[in-house]
């Protein structure tokens with residue numbers, strides 16, 4: 414097995430770190446088995462195979478009269494108990510250990526697929542016909558098999574008036590994500606402008622979703638914030654270490670993290686004034702101002718972002734023209750710099766628009782038709798003008814206009830998608846499902862679907878498991894890819910619950926400190942391992 418790229422200390426620490434986890438997991442598996450047979454004798458709890466959830470384990474522990482878990486937890490720090498292979502502790506955390514092991518296995522799979530030549534690779538091949546055929550085929554399949562009607566009847570009125578944000582945005586994400594990853598798989602360079610628009614729509618959703626959340630729930634707690642960050646960055650952080658890539662290689666993650674942070678700050682600072690309209694207006698104005706100053710005034714960007722170069726620097730080793738390390742971040746973040754603010758504005762006016770729509774729904778039919786028809790007409794004209802005069806521009810020119818025009822297609826889509834009650838009530842559940850795992854499909858694609866073949870290299874080849882049968886190979890790798898991405902989504906959530914429990918700041922901080930210490934120890938250890946051979950030589 415030939416390796417691309419040298420092994421790094423980070424990879425060694427990861428490997429060394431996973432060994433005790435695997436051992437602990439195997440041991441806990443054994444303990445659970447034993448415990449189960451004991452328990453079934455005592456309490457006839459014969460449900461031996463489904464030991465996945467903690468509550469059942471605790472139930473079993475009760476059956477075998479072990480010390481109550483809460484008491485054990487208090488007696489000594491959990492990390493130590495894990496090291497000492499404390500039986501109760503391992504039993505309690507059996508499912509977490511299993512998730513960690515599975516997570517490690519997935520990372521290894523990524524490494525093997527991407528960085529070794531155990532599996533082959535194939536060139537990308539683009540045919541517009543095939544590309545669109547596959548995409549529309551999927552839409553047709555989704556429509557046939559998973560068209561879902563939502564019944565959100567609000568009490569009182571006969572018609573449903575809820576606007577089903579979650580389902581619709583998830584479906585929207587799914588629709589875009591499929592095209593986005595297919596663009597990478599087939600190297601469909603001609604859809605470049607469309608992809609930029611989709612990314613803008615994701616960023617719009619970041620602003621929209623996060624604003625709605627913080628504005629309505631007013632939950633600025635540390636644990637909630639940490640959970641959000643975990644969701645966005647946990648998997649990518651491990652991918653960076655395991656595959657020796659820069660964070661910016663997965664540019665979607667730093668971008669969404671940054672814009673999420675901006676929304677959090679915008680609403681979190683002085684949040685007691687959020688109930689006043691003027692305060693929100695001032696905050697949104699301030700966001701515009703900050704972004705405009707940093708991105709539009711020459712020199713400010715470099716000054717502000719220079720200290721973060723270690724995190725956000727990136728350059729493609731295959732690129733022929735030399736670039737500064739921060740150019741990538743400048744370009745990516747700059748493209749969508751305003752659209753998240755627009756998402757916040759839309760979220761703020763969402764209730765108002767909803768009220769209008771309800772009123773519209775209740776007016777006489779002919780008037781309603783007339784208004785809707787004119788809205789549709791306006792949308793079509795605006796959308797067409799945008800398509801003709803902006804979208805069709807060549808890549809470079811389009812990019813220059815993108816930050817100021819991406820709101821047009823987004824708005825048109827939102828309006829048309831919601832224009833009638835029927836449209837609003839139906840979603841394609843298949844795309845909704847795919848929309849939930851966009852982050853995982855985004856990160857995974859480079860490693861188990863495409864191939865980069867080296868640190869920081871852009872994926873320009875496809876993974877090939879069935880040589881010479883490109884379409885069969887596409888089918889097989891896609892099935893594996895989507896399954897693994899879905900697993901990762903579940904694992905990220907399960908581990909989030911274990912390490913960043915909601916509303917338990919103390920335990921979370923404790924976890925952070927332990928994780929930091931463990932990481933430092935492991936890293937130092939692997940540095941030593943690395944340098945000993947050099948010193949001996």
Ligand SMILES: *[C@@H]1O[C@H](CO)[C@@H](O)[C@H](O)[C@H]1NC(C)=O
Nearest residue numbers: 618619622623626645669673
């Ligand atoms: C905030 O934005 C991030 C990034 O898009 C997203 O993952 C997260 O779910 C959003 N939070 C809420 C509450 O919508």
Ligand SMILES: *[C@@H]1O[C@H](CO)[C@@H](O)[C@H](O)[C@H]1NC(C)=O
Nearest residue numbers: 576578581582585827830831
């Ligand atoms: C309309 O549709 C979009 C996306 O499909 C959704 O995000 C939005 O909340 C919907 N409702 C309104 C009132 O805009």
